[in-house]
Each structure stands twice: as structure tokens, then as C-alpha cells.
Amino acid sequence: MSERPHRKLEGRVVIATHNAGKLREMRELLEPYGVALVSAGELGLPEPEETGTTFLANAEIKARAAADATGLPAFADDSGLCVDALGGEPGVTSARFAKDAGDFPAAMALIEAMLTERGARAPEQRRAHFVSALAVAWPDGHLELFEGKVFGVIDRPRGEAGFGYDPFFLPDEHTRTFGEMTSQEKHGIPADGSQALSHRARAFQMLARACLG
Ligand code: ITT
Numbered sequence: 001m002s003e004r005p006h007r008k009l010e011g012r013v014v015i016a017t018h019n020a021g022k023l024r025e026m027r028e029l030l031e032p033y034g035v036a037l038v039s040a041g042e043l044g045l046p047e048p049e050e051t052g053t054t055f056l057a058n059a060e061i062k063a064r065a066a067a068d069a070t071g072l073p074a075f076a077d078d079s080g081l082c083v084d085a086l087g088g089e090p091g092v093t094s095a096r097f098a099k100d101a102g103d104f105p106a107a108m109a110l111i112e113a114m115l116t117e118r119g120a121r122a123p124e125q126r127r128a129h130f131v132s133a134l135a136v137a138w139p140d141g142h143l144e145l146f147e148g149k150v151f152g153v154i155d156r157p158r159g160e161a162g163f164g165y166d167p168f169f170l171p172d173e174h175t176r177t178f179g180e181m182t183s184q185e186k187h188g189i190p191a192d193g194s195q196a197l198s199h200r201a202r203a204f205q206m207l208a209r210a211c212l213g
Contacts, residue, residue, distance in 0.1 A: 006210040007142050009073060012036045016066035016076040018047050019095075021163025022200075025183060026077060029204045033212045038072075045069055055079065055092060055133035056145050063137035071139045077132055077200060081165045083111060083154060084127040085120045091131075098164070108157050108168045115154060126154045130169065132199040134207050144211055148202030162186060171197060 080094030159179025167179030188197025
């Protein structure tokens, strides 16, 4: 999405997230490329306020804050779950929605209740997608942005794997929710270079083509 030429990501890189599930996935995606990774938590970086109204804007805020604070390139993700029948909610406020609900099981139960209230029982009435915006910011101001989505339906929560809203998200053309998949299955990166499965891995494929290897 950047108009300037892409820049290669090398050396030491900060993973600018405080979410343990995301950190694990972001590490797994970057590790094969031989960059040295250090997390925002390990560096004791504060969490910047996410004042953007889009996933891309918030990813940029997080990456820039970490790059400015450390003098290193920083890799950030802003993501969320958008439910069609709820007008795209919780969307960019997915983390806050879960916090307000108490925890993720409660947040998923609340979304289920909102769908039931709207009479959304058939799969086509329960369409949803995850979005991941990935940003890489360099201390000199250079920025790279990528966005990936995965479409599916809200289903009965199941599975202990993954994190966040994974247990009740059933991706199209699959019979198991993200909560029932290993993270390798959820990333779903095919060896032949065709499209990955998860929103984050899809965005990462674009990032890798532009900035890695
Ligand atoms: P950082 O800002 O520190 O990265 P965060 O948890 O605040 O962490 P976001 O603002 O991007 O992250 O909020 C994204 C929310 O959507 C958060 O509640 C996640 O748990 C959830 N989410 C994002 N990706 C997900 C995925 O792959 N599976 C399940 N839930 C996901």
C-alpha cells in the first residue's frame, strides 16, 4: 500500500504488541526470515493510545510509537472481528468489547446473544470476518502497511487453541473453528505461495513479499 519503494526488514526488530496470542503468531510468522526479534513487553514499552478509527491507522500508531521509543524498526498488528449483522461491530473496538464483557467467553456469548436477538440463526445471517492490519515503522519515518482478511461465520464456540475470538469463528470452507486449529493450520500458509488462511498470515504474505527475503 506504500507508494514509496518497499524497504527490506533486517537486523533487530521490535514486535510492538502486548497481546500474548498475537505475539506468538507474529513471532512464528517472522521467525523463518532470520530477523532478531524483541517484544514490546521485554523492552518495557508502554501501550500507546489507539486513537485511530481504522485498523491501518491504529497499526501505524503502534508501530511508530515503538520505533520512536527504541530506534529500531517495529512491527505492529491491529486487528479485530467484524460481524455483518452487527454493522461490522465490534471491529476496531474488538479488544475493548472483550474487556467490557469481562473476558473472551463472555464477549462471544454477548455477540451470540446479539445475533439471536436479531433472529440470525442461518449461517448466511451470521457472516463475519477477521481483519489484520500490519505496520512496519522505521525510526526515520519510513512506513509499510498491509491488510489481510478472512471470511467465515460465527458458530458454536469450540476448541482450546488460538486466542481471543478464535473459538467461535468458522472460516469458509472449513469444518473446524480457529479455536480447534493449531497455529500452523490457522496461518495456513501453503508451500506453493498461494493464499494463506488467517487474516494475519494473509497480511503477512504481502509484507513478506515486499519487505523480506
Ligand atoms: P496490542 O494492541 O498490544 O497489539 P490488543 O489486544 O489491544 O493488543 P487490538 O487492539 O488489535 O490488540 O485488538 C484486537 C482484538 O481482536 C483483541 O481482542 C484480539 O484478541 C482480537 N483478535 C485479533 N486477532 C485475532 C485472532 O487471530 N483470533 C482471535 N481474536 C483475535
